Amino acid sequence: xxxxxxxxxxxxxxxxxxxxxxxxxxxxxxxxxxxxxxxxxxxxxxxxxxxxxxxxxxxxxxxxxxxxxxxxxxxxxxxxxxxxxxxxxxxxxxxxxxxxxxxxxxxxxxxxxxxxxxxxxxxxxxxxxxxxxxxxxxxxxxxxxxxxxxxxxxxxxxxxxxxxxxxxxxxxxxxxxxxxxxxxxxxxxxxxxxxxxxxxxxxxxxxxxxxxxxxxxxxxxxxxxxxxxxxxxxxxxxxxxxxxxxxxxxxxxxxxxxxxxxxxxxxxxxxxxxxxxxxxxxxxxxxxxxxxxxxxxxxxxxxxxxxxxxxxxxxxxxxxxxxxxxxxxxxxxxxxxxxxxxxxxxxxxxxxxxxxxxxxxxxxxxxxxxxxxxxxxxxxxxxxxxxxxxxxxxxxxxxxxxxxxxxxxxxxxxxxxxxxxxxxxxxxxxxx
Numbered sequence: 060x061x062x063x064x065x066x067x068x069x070x071x072x073x074x075x076x077x078x079x080x081x082x083x084x085x086x087x088x089x090x091x092x093x094x095x096x097x098x099x100x101x102x103x104x105x106x107x108x109x110x111x112x113x114x115x116x117x118x119x120x121x122x123x124x125x126x127x128x129x130x131x132x133x134x135x136x137x138x139x140x141x142x143x144x145x146x147x148x149x150x151x152x153x154x155x156x157x158x159x160x161x162x163x164x165x166x167x168x169x170x171x172x173x174x175x176x177x178x179x180x181x182x183x184x185x186x187x188x189x190x191x192x193x194x195x196x197x198x199x200x201x202x203x204x205x206x207x208x209x210x211x212x213x214x215x216x217x218x219x220x221x222x223x224x225x226x227x228x229x230x231x232x233x234x235x236x237x238x239x240x241x242x243x244x245x246x247x248x249x250x251x252x253x254x255x256x257x258x259x260x261x262x263x264x265x266x267x268x269x270x271x272x273x274x275x276x277x278x279x280x281x282x283x284x285x286x287x288x289x290x291x292x293x294x295x296x297x298x299x300x301x302x303x304x305x306x307x308x309x310x311x312x313x314x315x316x317x318x319x320x321x322x323x324x325x326x327x328x329x330x331x332x333x334x335x336x337x338x339x340x341x342x343x344x345x346x347x348x349x350x351x352x353x354x355x356x357x358x359x360x361x362x363x364x365x366x367x368x369x370x371x372x373x374x375x376x377x378x379x380x381x382x383x384x385x386x387x388x389x390x391x392x393x394x395x396x397x398x399x400x401x402x403x404x405x406x407x408x409x410x411x412x413x414x415x416x417x418x419x420x421x422x423x424x425x426x427x428x429x430x431x432x433x434x435x436x437x438x439x440x441x442x443x444x445x446x447x448x449x450x451x452x453x454x455x456x457x458x459x460x461x462x463x464x465x466x467x468x469x470x471x472x473x474x475x476x477x478x479x480x481x482x483x484x485x486x487x488x489x490x491x
Contacts, residue, residue, distance in 0.1 A: 061096045061433055064112050066135065067121035067144075068128045069102040073292060075264070075346040076123050076146055082231040086422035092429070104131050112139045117433055122198065123147050124341065126156035133157075134164060136198060142432045143202040148215050148342025148364075149189035150198075164197075171197040175219040182218035187380070188339035190364075193219040204432035206425070208344040209365035215342060224431065228424030230344045232353050232416045239324035246328035253329075257285040257395045260330030260356075262323065263347035265316055266294030270336030273382035275306035280388035285395060290315040290326045291347075327351060331401060332394050333358045336382050340364045355409035357401045359390050373407040 067080040084100065087093065099115070101108055108131075112118045118141035123129045133153060136143055154172075157165030175196035179186060199205060199221040206226050207213050213225045235242075250258075261274055271289060278287055287308065289299060293316045303312045315322060327333070333351040335358050337343065344365045351358045352373065360366040363379030375394065377386040394401050415421070 061116035062114070063096050063098045063429065064115040064118040064141075065098050065100045066104070066108075066112070066118060066132045067100075067102060069100060072102070072128065074123070074125065074128050076121055076128065078233060079146075079231065079346060080121060082233050083421060083425060085234075086231060086419060087425060090419055090422040090426055092422070092426055096429070109135065109138070112141075115141075117141050117429065117436060119144065119429070121146060122150065122153075122195070124150045124152045126153050129153060130156060133198065134162075137164060137201050140201045140203050142204040142206065142428060143198060144206040145195060145198075145212070145216075146208075146343060148207070148212055149192075149194055149339075151189050151192065151194045154194045168194060168197040171200065175221075178220040179215075179218050183215070186215070186218075189341055190215065190339075196221070199223050203435055204428055206428050207342075209342070209368045211364045211367060212342055224435070226424060226428035226431070228428060229415055229420045230346065230349050231421040232412050233346060233350050235324055235350075236320050238319065238321040242321045242325040242328060245321065245325035249325060249329040253286060257281075257283065258330045258332075259285055259287045259391060260326060260333045260351075261287065261289045261291075262327055262330075262333060262351070263291045263335070263345065264294050265289060265291045265297065265299050265314075267297045268337055268339065268341075270334075270338055270382040271297075271299060272302050272306075273336065273384045273387060274334050275302065275308055275312070276384035277387035277391060278311070279307040280385065281391050281395060283395065284311060285391070287312045288315065288326050288330060289313070290318060290323055293317055324350075327354055327356065330356060332356065332391065334387070334391075335360050336387075337361065337363075337366075338381050340379065349412070352408035353412040355405040357394060357404035358408065359387065359394075370407065370411060373404065373411045375404060 065084070068074050068077040070077045070081055084098070087098070092098070099111070101111060112135050118135070118139055120132050120136040120141060121144045122133055122136065123146040130153065154165055154168045158169065172193050175193040176191065179191070179193055196219055199216060199219070200223070202223050204224045204226060205216060206228050207216060208228060208230050210227060213227050216223070216225045259274070259278065261269060261271055263269065265271070274287065278285055289312065299314055299316070303309050303314060306312070315326065327350060333356050335345055335348045335351070340363050342364050348358055348360065357375060359375045359377060360369065361379045361382070362376045366374070375390050377383060377390055
């Protein structure tokens with residue numbers, strides 16, 4: 060039984076990653092991982108966290124683009140390499156915080172990002188915005204494994220030149236909390252107040268990256284008088300009330316900020332369609348998208364990054380990049396005019412979520428990533444190669460020394476054939 064340190068924000072921390080982690084841990088119990096390994100959840104991080112992580116067989120680090128929740132987790136992930144869960148492929152805000160506070164990690168991350176940027180441009184010149192500079196390059200090199208949430212994420216990690224094993228694990232299907240399960244009555248009340256109005260929901264974090272200005276512009280070009288509900292958690296730096304006031308549809312917009320989960324789910328259930336945009340796209344996946352699809356709602360997304368992993372008939376796509384209000388208006392007009400299409404897309408979305416839940420896709424993905432990384436860490440080849448490489452680096456090798464290393468590497472391969480249970484001299488345990 061391995062000791063696994065699990066470092067992530069947990070409820071009630073005001074971040075979607077906290078809800079995500081709670082669901083992941085619940086799903087891992089469902090597949091019995093807790094019976095094979097001891098998982099110790101470390102949150103909040105206490106003064107002895109460094110010692111706890113160092114003594115674990117494996118640490119699982121959840122890293123997002125927020126210094127408040129992930130600054131210390133990033134620092135520990137670099138110091139004690141383990142399995143990194145990369146929630147944002149661009150962690151530029153986090154790295155900027157390190158640099159602004161004078162932390163050497165910021166300088167190191169920036170230094171490693173530059174050559175990775177050149178490799179990325181050669182491999183994927185189509186990548187734009189914050190993703191153009193691979194801010195997690197240093198973290199990826201230090202990690203023993205990395206979990207990403209989309210095929211695009213795995214392709215991005217490979218394109219920056221990382222050789223760290225990457226595991227694609229789907230975002231979990233979020234089970235509504237108990238309070239949210241009683242939100243149907245409130246949803247009915249909302250629908251009664253709106254009458255026959257077509258309701259467009261913009262749910263989740265209320266910030267500039269959600270394309271709210273484009274949504275408000277698009278709605279002004281949709282016939283009839285569709286209504287908009289902007290519901291979720293405020294993000295500092297974006298004035299949603301000002302954006303609504305400056306729009307041409309201010310009288311048809313409801314802003315419900317920082318509401319309880321029951322109210323959030325009520326608006327989700329009441330909406331006819333959900334709009335889920337991201338610009339600039341940071342390779343992240345959306346918890347709101349997962350919730351909306353599980354609820355059987357048609358969702359308008361963009362043809363970019365992680366959104367491309369969703370089946371074409373389970374979402375409605377508009378072009379990627381800066382949101383095009385006219386393309387969005389056209390998509391919303393089609394959905395408004397065709398209730399059967401809304402029902403068809405929503406049913407396919409729910410089917411996709413139910414299949415993922417039935418197959419325990421997220422838990423199995425984490426199980427594979429954890430077991431594979433543990434196997435790597437226990438490998439005598441990795442252990443011996445690491446010691447040899449460190450010694451070679453300390454000796455300031457010259458250009459011709461690489462050829463001298465090849466016979467040694469061939470000998471190391473023989474270690475992989477040693478039967479299980481062989482104890483190597485000088486080792487800290489049994490390898491095989």
